[in-house]
Amino acid sequence: MPRYAKHILFIVAPLVAAFAILPFAYNNQLLLFNFVLFLTLAQGVNVIYGFTGYLPFGYVGFFGAGAYGFSLLILHLHAPPLAAMGGAAVAALAIALLLTPLLRLSGAYFSIANLAAALALMQFISNPNLEAITRGPYGVSMTGVFNPRLAYTMALIVMAGAMLVAVWLRNSRFGLALQAVREDPVSAAQAGVDVPRARAYAWLISAVIAGLAGGVFAWYVTVFYPENVFSSDYSIFAVVFALFGGVSTILGPIVGVLILYGVYNFIGFSTPQYFQLIYGALIMALVLFLPQGLISLVKRRGIDVP
Amino acid sequence: MLTYSLLAGLLFGLYFSLVGLGLNLVFGVMRIVNLAHGDFLMLGAYCAFWLYTLFGVDPVFAIPVAFVLFGLVGLPLYYLLVPRLLAARDPEMLSIILFFGLSQVIEALATIAFGTSEQSIPGGDLGRALREGWGRLTGHEIESGPVEIFGQSFPSAWIISGVASLIAVALVYLYLYRTRTGYLTRAVMSRRDEALATGIDVNRVSAIAFGIGIALAAVGGVFAPFMLGSITPAMGVDSTVVSFAVIVMGSLGNPLGTVLGGLVYGVSYMLVQSYLSSWANLLPYLLLIAILLVRPSGLLGKRVRLA
Amino acid sequence: MKRSVLALATLASTALATSVFAAEAPAEIKIGHLYASAGRFASISMPVDYGFKLWADQKNAEGGVFVKGFNKKIPIKLVEYDDQSNTATAQTLYNQLITQDKVDVLIADSGSVLTSVAVPIARDNKMFLIDPTGTGAAFFSKDNPWIALMADPVSTIWPxxxxxxxxxxxxxxxxxxxxxxxxxxxxxxxxxxxxxxxxxxxxxxxxxxxxxxxxxxxxxxxxxxxxxxxxxxxxxxxxxxxxxxxxxxxxxxxxxxxxxxxxxxxxxxxxxxxxxxxxxxxxxxxxxxxTSAALQYKPEFGMSLPEFRDAWKKKFPDNKVEFGFNSIAGYTTGLVLEKALGEMASLDQTELRRAVFAQSGKLKTLDGTFALDELGGQIGELTxxxxxxxxxxxxxxxxxxxxxxxxxxxxxxxxx
The missing domain is CATH 3.40.50.2300 (Response regulator)
Structure with missing residues (x-):
């Protein structure tokens, strides 16, 4: 069996199946929905950070763009939700194309510029002068599309898509080329990799993943404010989860979300008064003691992790 | 209206130079992103607030207290966090996450200690002791009200924070260009690996820079109750983002660049607030992106930051 | 042996009793609530939370709150989570309250942003959302009967x-x-x-x-x-x-x-x-x-303003959360709930909605006259x-x- 088939059969399929079945056994469906959402976003971060080394600190910009792309089609064109999902992807893609020049920046400069771009987009969308188009600061409220079951199913499909992208990157020449660029862009260019183009592709793919996640979120909640869908918590959570598991693998982000978001909710349910404190300390400990993620514990023993 | 906005922008910008100054040092020397910068500013603000509330200390005298106190906090914090961080594979990126965690911890502790509601210090009490001292010395009492510049009146806090900012910049400049440690600091700034190879105690130099950086954030915080309306434990995030805009516009390592960045930020902010007020918060972000793309090394910078 | 017979007898008599009365009174009424101890909305959320808690503690000290259907006082159990002003976290927690903790009453966090995420969740689960201060006009629509605004009027009425x-x-x-x-x-x-x-x-x-x-x-x-x-x-x-x-x-x-x-x-x-x-x-x-923080309405139900202020100062002497309109809003939310429970035949959500709407125009608290429009928006308690x-x-x-x-x-x- 080829490697990618193994990865699909033993990682992606069980994960999707589990989250398809879980709602029947556990009825806090929103918790499950958020798990699916963060699995998608963490994998999206993995695509750009794990495979190119660019840390998208304003990743939520695409999520928000997707949420608004979805909502605007519903509000103004009364599009069916499925078609509006296309709007979510297009909106995120358009923003990503606009921001492609940021890839010229290195290291922290890229991250900060990306964060600034996400904040700028939020300020733009929530400006009262655009009330007629985006509802400005007064928030989006969609009637007639409320259907959490269908939105959950769509979220599963989007997550499956994000996972398949990771499988593809892990097993394709393109993914290999990206990693080569990450390790040493000069040698990669000499070896015939079109460095800027490879990075741009990863960037656009990762943006579309977040955009679709944003669209599905908008569909699920139907009422939201700009602050909700541009909350920097989404970027930070997605990055921290991906990092905790270990990037540039398929499994890392999945493990990261399942464990860390699980712990997050456990703290939230059990000791809410010290929520922020415990979580902040946990993040610090993670960076100081496990900078390569959980996966590195296994890798150190010479085991190859998909 | 135009003159007023311009002048206000310059004064406001000076204050933001002070806010960004410490971040510039930390980022410049260690290449780590201190996302908790604004939270140290917040702590500095509470330091001034409690000194004022409990002991009636004029916030002007809270400046040296905050500087020493937070400098002393910064040194052990450096040894606790940074060497370990720098040993990792991608410290620049990881620092964003590490300091985000720290920022969460600080905000949580501050909330537990101080509560969530807005606090402030009466506007006229900044520099009151100085004014009274001056009055006793010369017999001329200075009134506490607004100050006139070019026929426009500004709150006295703006002038005092502007002056404090200029002094801070001058001191940092002297430190970097006129002292031996400062010279070594600049060496570490330009090539950390080479500095290490030539036998410079990089950790010591960096620790001092880190301490100064955090101390400067706290000093900026002393003025926050006057410049930013009021203070809350959650105020840190916004200050951090503006600080980044300011230091990226200037250039790393050069305190004069931070002043320029602050002034550009202040003036453009006030102009937009005057003429297109609802877009005012969009501006720092756009400015930041534009400057990074058009002139990636900052307005005064020489080094390139392209990938 | 004796014990099991006794148990059996108790069981039988309980079964008999339940068949006679409509339902066995629950040991407690679970009220689910979110607050934000940190972040952007902490300063408007904490006073509401404290005000509501003050009410709940007071009722529990009196042995609980009277529910008509069971003809007795039932103690309140507050289930509270901290959403940290984070809407994604708030969503999960709202849903946790509904699906896992199975609360009888769901109370939103304060302010429109943190309330907004509760609206679709409550509606989806057919839970009646008690909205203390989320005044967003978008929440109140013809196709959503599952919400009512408790303690201040919708934002268009304020000015x-x-x-x-x-x-x-x-x-x-x-x-x-x-x-x-x-x-x-x-x-x-x-x-x-x-x-x-x-x-x-x-x-x-x-x-x-x-x-x-x-x-x-x-x-x-x-x-x-x-x-x-x-x-x-x-x-x-x-x-x-x-x-x-x-x-x-x-x-x-x-x-x-x-x-x-x-x-x-x-x-x-x-x-x-x-x-x-x-x-x-x-x-x-x-x-x-x-607001009611300064206007001395003559309450027909609950404490008057000076009484409430004294109770507040006694309960929260450290002054970390200021007394103000939002604290009254939290307390008022408790009062509306108390009055509604007193007229409810069961803890059913449609019954809760009916009982809350039934208070409209009749309930006068220290926050003024409670009045709802047909969508659940507050039009009383004017300022x-x-x-x-x-x-x-x-x-x-x-x-x-x-x-x-x-x-x-x-x-x-x-x-x-």
Whole structure:
């Protein structure tokens, strides 16, 4: 069996199946929905950070763009939700194309510029002068599309898509080329990799993943404010989860979300008064003691992790 | 209206130079992103607030207290966090996450200690002791009200924070260009690996820079109750983002660049607030992106930051 | 052996009892609630939470709250989570309250943003959402019966008294030019829009000479104040959150600017917070909403304002969370619930909705008359226009100005 088939059969399929079945056994469906959402976003971060080394600190910009792309089609064109999902992807893609020049920046400069771009987009969308188009600061409220079951199913499909992208990157020449660029862009260019183009592709793919996640979120909640869908918590959570598991693998982000978001909710349910404190300390400990993620514990023993 | 906005922008910008100054040092020397910068500013603000509330200390005298106190906090914090961080594979990126965690911890502790509601210090009490001292010395009492510049009146806090900012910049400049440690600091700034190879105690130099950086954030915080309306434990995030805009516009390592960045930020902010007020918060972000793309090394910078 | 027989007998008699009465009384009523101890919304969330807790603790000290269907007092069990002002976390937690903790009553966090995520969840689960202060107009729609606003009116109703005063009384006092400055968020932006519309629609000879929105995060108003001054208005209406009002009023004092007439939202809502930050002098002659924190409504149900204030000071002596309108809002939410439970035949959600709506127009608390429109929006608990004037001993006094039936004094205009 080829490697990618193994990865699909033993990682992606069980994960999707589990989250398809879980709602029947556990009825806090929103918790499950958020798990699916963060699995998608963490994998999206993995695509750009794990495979190119660019840390998208304003990743939520695409999520928000997707949420608004979805909502605007519903509000103004009364599009069916499925078609509006296309709007979510297009909106995120358009923003990503606009921001492609940021890839010229290195290291922290890229991250900060990306964060600034996400904040700028939020300020733009929530400006009262655009009330007629985006509802400005007064928030989006969609009637007639409320259907959490269908939105959950769509979220599963989007997550499956994000996972398949990771499988593809892990097993394709393109993914290999990206990693080569990450390790040493000069040698990669000499070896015939079109460095800027490879990075741009990863960037656009990762943006579309977040955009679709944003669209599905908008569909699920139907009422939201700009602050909700541009909350920097989404970027930070997605990055921290991906990092905790270990990037540039398929499994890392999945493990990261399942464990860390699980712990997050456990703290939230059990000791809410010290929520922020415990979580902040946990993040610090993670960076100081496990900078390569959980996966590195296994890798150190010479085991190859998909 | 135009003159007023311009002048206000310059004064406001000076204050933001002070806010960004410490971040510039930390980022410049260690290449780590201190996302908790604004939270140290917040702590500095509470330091001034409690000194004022409990002991009636004029916030002007809270400046040296905050500087020493937070400098002393910064040194052990450096040894606790940074060497370990720098040993990792991608410290620049990881620092964003590490300091985000720290920022969460600080905000949580501050909330537990101080509560969530807005606090402030009466506007006229900044520099009151100085004014009274001056009055006793010369017999001329200075009134506490607004100050006139070019026929426009500004709150006295703006002038005092502007002056404090200029002094801070001058001191940092002297430190970097006129002292031996400062010279070594600049060496570490330009090539950390080479500095290490030539036998410079990089950790010591960096620790001092880190301490100064955090101390400067706290000093900026002393003025926050006057410049930013009021203070809350959650105020840190916004200050951090503006600080980044300011230091990226200037250039790393050069305190004069931070002043320029602050002034550009202040003036453009006030102009937009005057003429297109609802877009005012969009501006720092756009400015930041534009400057990074058009002139990636900052307005005064020489080094390139392209990938 | 004996014991099991006894158990069996008890079981049998219980079964008998349940078949006679409609349902066995539960051991406790589970009330689920979120608060934000940190982040952007902490300062409006914590007072509501404390106010509500005060009510719950008081009821539990009395043995619980009476439910008609069970004809007895049942203790309250509060299930509370901290959403940290994070909407994604809030969603999960709301759903946790509904699906895992299986609460009998669901109470939203305060403020529109954190309430917004609860609206679809409650609706999806057919839970009736008790919304303490989320005034967003979007929540109240014909196709969603699962919500009602408890403690303050929807944002479009708030500014009616101040707008009416400007257009009715203003021209007599020489008010011709009005400046409007607002923070662009749902709560204050909607009020500015409504005020503008009321004034324009009134046909009064009033020009709006300055009309600008600023981002809610704005912390320095010095330049804006200067610009407003340049437009030479007779009356300034500032719609902002507490932090905006604090910055605005402090910047005015620091810059030595005084307007002939000035209206701000928060001096009347969070009076102690504003007094602490702006000082008595900075609030002199400022017009504001007279909320239940200053207006002595005669409550027919629950504590009166002075009683509640005393209870608050006793329970929360550390003063980390200021007493103000939001604390009353939390307590009022408890009172509405208490009254509704007292008339409920069961803890069913449709029954809860019926009982809450049944209070409309009838329940008078320290927060005024509770009144709902058919969508669940609050249209009672109105906020007249008031003005702070120097009272005896240098303390501020809040006069009610408009509408005429609740007025206690004439406006001091222009300010001395």
């Amino acid at each position: 009616k008294p101040v707008a009416d005063w400007v257009s009715q009384e203003g021209p007599k006092l020489g008010i011709k030019k009005v400046a409007i400055l607002y923070a662009t968020n749902e709560f204050t932006g909607t009020q500015a829009n409504a005020a503008r519309k009321f004034i324009k629609d009134s046909g009064a000879p009033i020009d709006i000479v300055f009309d600008q929105g600023v981002p809610t995060e704005t912390t320095n108003y010095t330049v804006l104040i200067n610009n407003i001054k340049a437009s030479n208005p007779d009356m300034v209406l500032h719609f902002g959150y507490a932090a905006n009002d604090i910055a605005f009023l402090r910047n005015m004092a620091d810059a030595g600017v005084k307007f002939k007439g000035l209206f701000c939202i928060y001096p009347g809502i969070e009076t102690e917070l504003l007094e602490k930050n702006v000082g008595d002098k900075g609030l002199q002659y400022v017009m504001t909403y007279v 007249p226009l008031g003005q702070f004037v120097p009272g005896e001993g240098g303390h501020l006094k809040l006069n009610a100005l408009y509408p005429p039936d609740s007025a206690t004094a004439k406006a001091v205009y222009p300010r001395p």
